[in-house]
Amino acid sequence: MNILTFDVEEWYHFDIYSPEDKWLSYPPRINLYLPKVLDLLDEKGIRATFFCLGWIARTYPGVLKQIHERGHEIACHTDKHLFVNQMTPEFFSRDLKCALASIEDVIGEKVRSFRAPAFSINEQTKWAFEILAENGIETDCSIFPTTRSFGGFPSFGKAEPCRIDYRGVRIQELPIHTASILGKEMVYCGGGYFRLFPYWLIRYFLRNADYAMTYFHMRDFDHEQPRFDYLSLMRKFKSYYGLKHSYGKFLRLLNDFEWENVHTAVTKINWEKARIVNLNGK
Template identity: 50%
Template sequence: MNLISFDIEEWFIEKKFNGARQDKYVQYDAILSRILDLLEEKECKATFFCLGKIACDFPYVIKRIAERGHEVGCHSNKHLWLTKMTPKELRKDTKEAIMSLEDVYGQKVVSYRAPAFSIGQQNAWAIEVLAECGIERDASIFPAVRDFGGFSVFKEKTPCLVEFNGCTLKEFPICTMQIFGKEIAYSGGGYFRLFPYSLVKKTIQTSLYAMCYFHIEDFIDTPKKMMSKEEYEIYFKEHGYFINRLKRYVKSNIGTGDCFNKMNHLVSECSFISLASADRQISWDLVNKVII
């Protein structure tokens, strides 16, 4: 079972942090069109995790996705890390996002992905909050060490049920592979851009489950500049040391020039479905339950 997903946030990030440059919106719109056309050509449905603020400020983006028959999920309201939030703040953020998305989407929003996969052992209470807000499916758990997120003690490699304080969600974790004894993601974002296509394809084709995830920025081959210390600290809410900014610069730029072609090959050679479709195919009474 292979799932494909996209995190839709760039329009809001551009407006909030970068001055709402019209040429960037044109670029984002063009890339979204390429993605939607490719998925239609391959008869592939995906889940698009969108910010609530996208629905508020750029509703046409949500409408274009929905009109092509894809699932719209929630990617928070304002793209804040859950590790920086309290349960009360997360509850407010999620409810506002769902309401805004549903107003444009016209359907219930029940799938969720945390920005930066920021649900981990220290804030597992987020599972309870999301369930209380009407979320049924989650794709936030990144079972490896990761900047700003990661749940390295999480051992399930395939869809499962996660429970916290009596509240349960259907979990679709990010998939990993072992390299030199360490769990490393391979199927999305900078990892997908970094690893050879042949390795990614082979790993997916020999696995029982894979979750691919992409951002609009993955497909922009114009080099991004290194953030200033101030820009980094405003966006990431942590110290803008040079090494942190350098790592982010490298991760943001590596492999972007060939990413769309790699994704094109992947959806041509492997079958993918959305979270909603996967949910309908899985016998949830037979999967493992993880109490966290």
């Protein structure tokens, strides 16, 4: 099971938060690579899931419309790319409601899947699952079952489709998958990790995986995007390394494997037999 997903945000919506009052002063690039990617997916008959910001839905509704009209699934990525582990439950509830209303107003149908920016649902923010369920989210894709800078849930267990049990709420979870690299569990098929690792290694891990969940951004393919000079050297490396060759690697990825979206994957899973992750005691 190989699941293809994208996070739909602008190039300045990334791990280092840029002040909102500056966003519209930056040159828009959201629609530079998107048409090219959509044409490619059409050519190969692939339907993906696009996790969209509510802000994008309000600011560039045409972006969501073209994705939806091509037959792809639209899901939620919060309203303005704020990290869940930096929100209170009350703030997150308002943010989610705003995002869902904005997205659903554009596409005219209920959104049922969610991914937190930077996979920022962790052991301290498991209350988010209760709020997601209250707002009609059936499938979450926010768990990063190892350590990372902006989140991570290393105690979650095996990276596989499972059901989360928290305070009487059951929600389906499709976590990011990992592979053991030098004795450490690491992600390899999305964002900066995809840009970092050589393609032969990514292909090797995928060929030996029963389950894979990807996450790409249009900025992962945009080697001409503006740079933020104030970033640290490490942050610049994480944000910009491998941009020049990532689209070519992406083409090989689509050619070498079969892909489906979250909705299709969910219908194939026997959820009654899926592992239950009880977070009540964590």
